[in-house]
Amino acid sequence: MEYFLLFISLILLILGIIGSILPALPGLPLSWLGLLSLFLIDEIQFSSFMLLITLFITLFISVLDYLIPAQGTKRFGGSKYGIWGTNIGLVIGIFIPVPLGFLIGPFVGALIGELLFDIKNVKRAFKAATGSLIGFLASTFIKLVTCIAFVGVAVKVIFVNLKIWF
Template sequence: MEFLILIVSLLFVLAGIAGSVLPALPGPPLSWIGLLILYTTPQMPFNYTTLGITFVITLLIVILDYVIPAQGTKRFGGSKYGIWGTNIGLIVGIFAPIPLGFIIGPFLGAFIGELIYDQNNSKRALKAATGSFIGFVASSFIKFVFCMILLGIYIHTVWKYWNVWF
């Protein structure tokens, strides 16, 4: 039974790593749930500190995942139209049937939003859309690094208690 729990928890952690670059999957929450499942094994002492700290960081990263692309748009001179376009494009891009829609969506959303704001300034719209893309890449990188840290915690914990299980 413990082996099954180990496999399921590892699958959650790995799905979280995949979700750090695929917006359709909530990466850090999936990885954190994998840790939570790992700590439910009967032979392992429940580590409230590790789970508490990683939970707070997971919540912070989930919030920042929506803020960072919009801030990228703003930092590159985008207006509120561009920020709204980024957020709408992110949501539409997730469900779009085109490959890599989750990357193209925020970029196009910011670009279209800026063109709605000022039709005569396509250079500014392109600059704001580039900021949106950079924000998306930065957000994905942060999620990926955090999910890899959670994988490291998983591996360390399994290694530490390996002889207890088998």
């Protein structure tokens, strides 16, 4: 059973890294579930305090993941229309079969939202859409780095506990 949980843990951690880039997968929660799988292995000594800290980090960054692209739009002069457009574009972009639709979606959504707000100010709409894209890239980067850090935690825990298995 230990080897099965170890295998599941590694798969979840890898899926977490992939999911931190592709918005269709909840990357950070998958990575955390990988750490939880390690915690459930009786032979591995994994601090429950570390598990709680990583859970807090996961929850915090997951909330930020929805706020950062909208804040990027707002910081670049976008209105509530642009913020709504960013969020709607992000969801729609996941399902668009165009390569990197998840990148194009928030940008186009913010652009359309801003143009609905003020069709005459294309420059401001483009600037707000750029802010949306930068915000999305920033949140993706934060998730990716955190997922890689979770993999580092898992690797350390596994190597510290290798002597028990061999």
